[in-house]
Amino acid sequence: MKNRKLNQWLWKWHFIAGLISLPFVLVLSITGAIYLFKSEVEQGYKSNITKVVSSDVQELSYQEQWLIAKKEMKKPLSSIIVLNDNGLATEFVAGRFSHKTSIFVDANTGRVTGKFSPKNTWMYTVRKLHGELLGGSFGTKIIELIACWMIVLIITGLYVWWPFKRGVSGVFLPRFNEGKRTFYRDLHAVLGFWFSGLLVLTLAGGLPWTDVFGGGFKWIQKVTNTGYPKTWSGRGLTSQIEGDALTLDEMITIAKSQNLKGELSVGLPKSEKSTFCVFNKTFDLDAQRMLHFDQYSGSLVKKHTWSDVGVLMRARMWVMAFHQGQFGGWNFWIMFGVALVLTVMSISAIISYLLRKQKGTLGVPKVPKSFSVTPSILILIGVLGLLLPLFGLSVLLIWISSFFKRKAV
Numbered sequence: 001m002k003n004r005k006l007n008q009w010l011w012k013w014h015f016i017a018g019l020i021s022l023p024f025v026l027v028l029s030i031t032g033a034i035y036l037f038k039s040e041v042e043q044g045y046k047s048n049i050t051k052v053v054s055s056d057v058q059e060l061s062y063q064e065q066w067l068i069a070k071k072e073m074k075k076p077l078s079s080i081i082v083l084n085d086n087g088l089a090t091e092f093v094a095g096r097f098s099h100k101t102s103i104f105v106d107a108n109t110g111r112v113t114g115k116f117s118p119k120n121t122w123m124y125t126v127r128k129l130h131g132e133l134l135g136g137s138f139g140t141k142i143i144e145l146i147a148c149w150m151i152v153l154i155i156t157g158l159y160v161w162w163p164f165k166r167g168v169s170g171v172f173l174p175r176f177n178e179g180k181r182t183f184y185r186d187l188h189a190v191l192g193f194w195f196s197g198l199l200v201l202t203l204a205g206g207l208p209w210t211d212v213f214g215g216g217f218k219w220i221q222k223v224t225n226t227g228y229p230k231t232w233s234g235r236g237l238t239s240q241i242e243g244d245a246l247t248l249d250e251m252i253t254i255a256k257s258q259n260l261k262g263e264l265s266v267g268l269p270k271s272e273k274s275t276f277c278v279f280n281k282t283f284d285l286d287a288q289r290m291l292h293f294d295q296y297s298g299s300l301v302k303k304h305t306w307s308d309v310g311v312l313m314r315a316r317m318w319v320m321a322f323h324q325g326q327f328g329g330w331n332f333w334i335m336f337g338v339a340l341v342l343t344v345m346s347i348s349a350i351i352s353y354l355l356r357k358q359k360g361t362l363g364v365p366k367v368p369k370s371f372s373v374t375p376s377i378l379i380l381i382g383v384l385g386l387l388l389p390l391f392g393l394s395v396l397l398i399w400i401s402s403f404f405k406r407k408a409v
Contacts, residue, residue, distance in 0.1 A: 010160055029343040050089050072112050079266060237301050246296065
């Protein structure tokens with residue numbers, strides 16, 4: 001039997017936090033569902049510049065295409081994506097992440113067919129809305145605060161959902177024949193129960209991108225040496241300058257011989273002493289490889305597999321990939337379903353609130369004056385405050401505000 005007074009206290013804070021968070025949660029769920037289609041949207045933008053007409057003319061070498069791309073691109077080129085399709089232009093990449101720009105070269109004619117950057121698509125605006133409300137660093141912190149309180153909403157919601165008496169109706173299944181208010185309340189609560197685990201996993205996949213929690217997580221990775229190895233990106237690795245450097249064609253032949261799974265890329269040397277690197281993009285994470293080769297001899301300088309990556313980074317990359325639905329069709333539809341369910345939960349919560357709210361009041365649930373927060377609850381809040389610093393800061397501000405309010409009475 002759960003504590004009735006504690007249930008009323010948790011219901012009050014679940015209600016207040018939900019009322020404040022709901023508009024933001026709706027933005028997150030809707031933009032999240034849209035952003036799952038990022039690859040399809042970007043492919044539509046690129047289709048006119050990636051497709052080329054094959055011909056009987058001798059194709060330009062990769063080395064010649066590299067020189068053409070370097071001449072046309074203002075930024076240094078970082079890699080080439082290796083494809084086995086004569087009907088597609090060769091893609092060279094400059095920059096990383098949101099600053100990435102691709103330039104495409106037709107191997108048949110040597111013509112630059114175009115450039116592409118994710119920033120040039122409307123999907124980039126969706127991403128910025130989803131991650132920072134179009135508000136830069138401040139917006140990112142608002143999103144992080146909402147994500148923290150969403151975890152609290154899940155925890156408090158599960159306690160409030162737990163029945164005083166056991167039964168199926170209204171607990172595991174919504175009640176359809178007891179009026180609109182009861183139906184929408186059940187729809188919100190029952191969906192919240194069934195999807196609580198997936199919602200927590202989804203939030204865990206989003207938090208590494210945040211400023212405060214994400215920054216702290218990266219710091220822990222660094223001090224515990226559980227991130228990427230220092231040589232993963234080639235830092236500290238050098239080539240022995242002897243004779244002429246390998247051509248890009250020779251390096252790509254070596255890269256193809258590695259038989260790596262997924263999309264194959266070759267990282268281009270930044271200087272005469274740096275190395276070529278061969279890596280593959282695949283969300284079978286155990287199959288990821290990062291291989292560094294001497295740019296003169298072609299000998300292997302350093303080989304990294306996924307097992308060389310620290311445990312915290314592996315966990316982080318897994319939940320982030322899951323958050324984006326990148327493990328295949330099953331993952332895509334699960335995440336789309338989570339976004340849809342979160343939208344339905346939010347709308348049903350709003351309708352339920354409007355149906356129960358009395359005119360002229362906010363309808364905030366009341367808590368018995370005799371109730372006092374137990375040490376175990378304070379410890380739980382403290383632990384959550386340490387794990388989620390912005391939540392901890394918001395609780396501290398709420399406590400300070402309440403303290404001065406009581407003093408003023």
